[in-house]
Amino acid sequence: xxPSATADxxxxxxxxxxxxxxxxxxxKTIDAYSRAIRRMGDYFGHRIDNLSPAQLTDYFSDLIAxxxxxxxxxxxxxxxxxxxxxxxxxxxxxxxxxxxKAQRLPDIVTVEQAQALFSATRTLSYRVFYFxxxxxxxxxSEGLALKVSDIDAxxxxxxxxxxxxxxxRFVPLPxxxxxILRRFWQTHHNPELLFPNRxxxxxxxxxxxxxxxxxxxxxxxxxxxxxxxxxKRSPRTA
Numbered sequence: 493x494x495p496s497a498t499a500d501x502x503x504x505x506x507x508x509x510x511x512x513x514x515x516x517x518x519x520k521t522i523d524a525y526s527r528a529i530r531r532m533g534d535y536f537g538h539r540i541d542n543l544s545p546a547q548l549t550d551y552f553s554d555l556i557a558x559x560x561x562x563x564x565x566x567x568x569x570x571x572x573x574x575x576x577x578x579x580x581x582x583x584x585x586x587x588x589x590x591x592x593k594a595q596r597l598p599d600i601v602t603v604e605q606a607q608a609l610f611s612a613t614r615t616l617s618y619r620v621f622y623f624x625x626x627x628x629x630x631x632x633s634e635g636l637a638l639k640v641s642d643i644d645a646x647x648x649x650x651x652x653x654x655x656x657x658x659x660x661r662f663v664p665l666p667x668x669x670x671x672i673l674r675r676f677w678q679t680h681h682n683p684e685l686l687f688p689n690r691x692x693x694x695x696x697x698x699x700x701x702x703x704x705x706x707x708x709x710x711x712x713x714x715x716x717x718x719x720x721x722x723x724k725r726s727p728r729t730a
Contacts, residue, residue, distance in 0.1 A: 501538035504578050505529055511577040518658060528570025531555075540571075541579055552589060561591040601626070601722070608720045609713075617704060618712050620676045621687050627669045631655070632710070636703045638686040640677070645670055 508529055512522045532540050535551055543551075556564050572583050601609070606626050613619040625635040634652050642651040648665045655661060673686065680697035682688040688700035690708075 497538045501533050501540070504541070504574075505533070508574050508578050512573070515577075516658075518654070524566040525570035525573055528567040529574050531567065532571060540574075545585070548585070548588065564589060565591060605720070605722055609716055609722065612716050612720050613712070615690075615712065616676070616679065617687060617690060618709060620672055621704060621709065622713065623672060624669055627666050628663050630663065632706065636687060636706060636709070639684055640682070640686055641684075643670070643673065643686070 505526075509522075509526055512525055517525070529540070532551065535554075536543065536547070552564060552568070555567060559567075568589050572585075575581050575583055610619055610623050613622060621635060624630070624638075625632060628650060630652065634655050637653065638650065642653065643665065644651065645665075648667065648670065649662045650665050651660065652663050653660050677686070679694065680688055680700075682698055682700060685700060685703055687704045688697045689702050689704055690697065692700065
């Protein structure tokens with residue numbers, strides 16, 4: 493039989509998940525906020541409903557020692573959501589955490605470096621994917637989500653859906669990218685996905701219902717970048 497604290501935590505955690513979904517948050521945000529509550533639950537022995545400022549100070553001080561400021565902020569926002577929507581309490585710590593300001597220039601990959609990266613990528617689906625996101629300035633997640641119906645060959649544009657900020661936008665489609673995408677589609681003929689997963693090989697790509705694996709794409713890109721002597725990040729991975 494579960495201890496009372498754990499059972500109560502599990503029940504409130506499920507309520508937390510329901511509220512996250514009902515508020516229409518993006519899947520990545522839902523994952524981050526739910527992970528935040530699980531992490532806090534493990535830290536405090538599943539007793540997080542009446543934490544004092546001193547306890548929270550200790551928790552976030554320990555967290556910043558092992559995680560990035562980005563992770564700390566997400567945990568704070570996740571706990572704020574839990575406090576407001578699950579516990580029904582007012583949020584009384586608006587300035588509890590203030591990350592240091594940092595200004596960074598974006599990593600820019602030159603045309604020559606990009607061409608070297610494409611040439612060094614042996615897997616066709618990855619090579620076409622990298623070329624597509626680079627030529628249109630897409631985020632990795634935006635490229636993975638592309639569907640055949642998003643390609644407007646007549647107007648030479650692509651409909652990017654649910655991008656950052658949960659907004660749609662149109663992106664110019666270069667003729668060279670359109671030609672490459674057309675040739676690539678001839679290899680898999682998936683009626684919906686532009687970049688179907690490779691779990692079933694080329695034969696299974698036609699009926700695949702999910703896109704390329706994000707982790708596999710990132711791992712391959714990192715390795716190719718290392719092989720090419722590139723230390724910059726490309727493309728954007730958000």
